[in-house]
Amino acid sequence: MIAKELGKLIAETKYGDLPFDIVETAKSRLLDYLGISIAGYRLGAYRRIMDALGIDKGKCTIYCDGRKTSVRNAAVVNGFMSHSSYYEDGSRITGGHPSTAILPALLALGEERKLSGKKLILGMVAGYEVFNRIGLTMYPSAVNRGFQTTPILAPLAAAGACAKMMDLDAEKTFQALNIAAPLGAGLKSAFKEAMTQPIQVGRSCEGGLTAALFAEQGLAGYGKNLEFFITSHAGKTDRQVSFDKWGKEFEIKNTYVKIHGGCRGNHAPLDAVLDIIKANSIKISDIESIKVTIDNVTAANEIHNPRNTGEAQFNIPFSIAVALVNGNASLYQFSDENLKDDRIIAMMNKVSMEIDPELDKFLPDKRGAGGEIILKNGQKFTGFTDMPRGEPERPLSRQEIEEKFGLLSEEVLGEKANKIIDMVWNLDNLLQINDLTECLIK
Numbered sequence: 001m002i003a004k005e006l007g008k009l010i011a012e013t014k015y016g017d018l019p020f021d022i023v024e025t026a027k028s029r030l031l032d033y034l035g036i037s038i039a040g041y042r043l044g045a046y047r048r049i050m051d052a053l054g055i056d057k058g059k060c061t062i063y064c065d066g067r068k069t070s071v072r073n074a075a076v077v078n079g080f081m082s083h084s085s086y087y088e089d090g091s092r093i094t095g096g097h098p099s100t101a102i103l104p105a106l107l108a109l110g111e112e113r114k115l116s117g118k119k120l121i122l123g124m125v126a127g128y129e130v131f132n133r134i135g136l137t138m139y140p141s142a143v144n145r146g147f148q149t150t151p152i153l154a155p156l157a158a159a160g161a162c163a164k165m166m167d168l169d170a171e172k173t174f175q176a177l178n179i180a181a182p183l184g185a186g187l188k189s190a191f192k193e194a195m196t197q198p199i200q201v202g203r204s205c206e207g208g209l210t211a212a213l214f215a216e217q218g219l220a221g222y223g224k225n226l227e228f229f230i231t232s233h234a235g236k237t238d239r240q241v242s243f244d245k246w247g248k249e250f251e252i253k254n255t256y257v258k259i260h261g262g263c264r265g266n267h268a269p270l271d272a273v274l275d276i277i278k279a280n281s282i283k284i285s286d287i288e289s290i291k292v293t294i295d296n297v298t299a300a301n302e303i304h305n306p307r308n309t310g311e312a313q314f315n316i317p318f319s320i321a322v323a324l325v326n327g328n329a330s331l332y333q334f335s336d337e338n339l340k341d342d343r344i345i346a347m348m349n350k351v352s353m354e355i356d357p358e359l360d361k362f363l364p365d366k367r368g369a370g371g372e373i374i375l376k377n378g379q380k381f382t383g384f385t386d387m388p389r390g391e392p393e394r395p396l397s398r399q400e401i402e403e404k405f406g407l408l409s410e411e412v413l414g415e416k417a418n419k420i421i422d423m424v425w426n427l428d429n430l431l432q433i434n435d436l437t438e439c440l441i442k
Contacts, residue, residue, distance in 0.1 A: 001103075002226045002241050003174050003223065003225070004174050004223065005227040006160070006241075007173035007176075008170040008293075009162060009347035010126045010130075010160050011163075011164075011169055011170040012124070012170070012396075013126060015118050017119070017123070018122070019250075022125060022250045022252060022253065025123055025252050025253055026125055026252055027425055027427050028288045028398065029089055029099055030103065030120070030255070031085040031401060031405050031420075031424045032088070032257050032404065032405065033407065034101045034440070035408040036082055036085045036408065037078065037081055037089055037414050038064055038408050038413065039408040040063075040080075040083070040085040041081055042064075042412055042415065043084055043085060045080070045192070045195055046080050046081040046084065049076070049077055049199065049202070049379065050067070050077050052071050053076065054106070055069055055075065056070045056073060056302075058070035058071060058073065058112070059071075060073075060074035060083075060112055061074065062077055063078055063081060063082075063440045064262070064412055064441065065441075066442060071108045071209065072206050072209060073206075074104070074109075074111075075104045075205050076199075076202040077202065078107070079105075079198070079204075080201030080202035080208065081196035081336070082099070082103070084198040086263060087258055087331045088258070089255050089256060090264050091132055092264075092364050092366075092367050092387070092391065093135065093139065093141045093365070094132055094138070094171065095143055095149045095364065096134075096139075096148075096149035097150045097201075097337040098128050098129065098157060098230075100150065100201055101127070101157045101158060101201065102123075102124060102154070102158050102204055102208075103124070103126070104163055105206065105208055105209035106120055106127070106161055107436075109162055109165060110434075111437045114362060115433055116433070117428055117430030117433060118236075120165065120288050120427065121420050121427060123161040123162065123164045123165035124160050125251065125252055126160050126163075127161025128157070129246070129250070129252075129403055130177075132254055133242060134153060134156055134226070135149055135235065136239065137237055137240060138153075138234035138237065139364050142233045143297055145235060146188050147164050147186055147187060148186035148187060150186065150204075151186030151203070151232055153184065153206055154182040154285060155181070155207040155211060156184070157182040157207055158204075158205050158206075158207070158211075159176040159215075160173065160208075161176055161208070162176070162209050162212035163176045168212065168216060169309040172216060172218075174223075175214075175220045175221055176216075176346065178221025178225045178226070179210075179215060179221035180207060180212075181416050182229070183204065183210070184357050185200065185203075185204065187200075188300060188301075191314060193310045193312050194301065194308075194310030195310045207300070216225075226241075227418075239310075251390060255392070256388075256392065257390045257396050259390050259396060259400065260388075261316045261317075261330050261334050262313040262314065262315075262329065262330070262331075263301050264388070265297070265367075266313075266314075266315075266316050266320075266329075267318075267319075268298075268367055268385055268410060268432065270320055270329060271368060271385050271388045273320050273323075273324075273367075273383075274323065276373050276381050279381075280381050282375070282381065284324050284347075286375045286376055287347075287350060289318060289352070289373075289374045290350055290351045290371070290372070290373050291354070291371070291372040292316060292351070292352075292353055292369055292372075293352070293353075293355070293369060294353055294355060294356070295356065295359035295362075295363060295369075295370050296355055296360050297360070297367075298316075298362060298369070299353070300369070303304055303315055303363045304338060307337065309335055309336055316349055316351070316353060317348040317351035317353070320348075320351050321345075321350075321351065323350040324347055325343050331408065332407075333416050356370065359426075363421045366386045368386040368393060369384070370382070370384045371384070402421055405421060413442065416440075419442070420436070423435065423436050424436070
């Protein structure tokens, strides 16, 4: 049974087993997560979710909003808030976003129980292991069958992470995974309504937390749920869940951090275009047309003719146009104002897309894109990138991650933003996660 072995490995993992660079990577992913969550707060879509759920008694903070609620509601609302920014870290080997699948549950649980920063780091590392090792067996076949990987993997990843944070033994961790396996639901079609799609992730994250809480109380799930989960979502797959190099190589390193806003699928074509422009000193005013070539998975996420900011995040021509016209494609460029900007609309109309099935052959190891720019004088320039910036092979620096956090958080939190940065980089010395969540209140 896969979950049996996975539960044993999670339970046996100790903080002292984590190399320095893995601890630092976990801190960087946490800082990035907090930044994108603050952005989600500023976007404000979470408020309707909060209003629908209501405020129940609890000790857990809704980020920036400051209201307190139950541990499970906090996981749902904060999960929705963070994913609604579409700016979180991700994993190209799974097509999903582990931070928003795991951290809403971990932070809520840690705040309720006043757990330490070291426990948070350990829970994160365990959660990323579950997310990537199971997700690798299912991608891209699960996407091709119509599923969104983040919410279907979230219950398993959050359950493993929370079980580690709660110091559950191997048997209870095994049962947490068994209970969690059926609790995730996520369809790719939900992206067509981007304003409500994040509820899939919030609810699935909460499902993993609930599974761990149930296992803590001695409840059990069917021991082969994980096997049925994989086949039901991915169909027949030649890949098996591998535990090779557990404790020697860590999956949290196999994740990327976004430098641009919007869906990750936009980034390789955007980088390809930007690289061509930079390499050839092209003036934007000289461009006649732009063509990008993309894979089928990227094409499946594309929302044509975006009507609002949520849909714009899944539109490649808009991402390219706003970057060329305004100088960057950060999250806050995805606005109703820019959607109506005649200059951006004109540039969008110059961008065409073409699916190249050859690019599918490189998934999930690489997610590349090609670019072609034709100038008004007839000159043509082409380029290709096999992966966007922020990938493990093209990592962002600590300074770039801090700058992204500052851009997203300073207007909301002011001087507290710098305090959060210092606290995260010293997370291993934090005795209570509550000190961090307190700083997240305006």
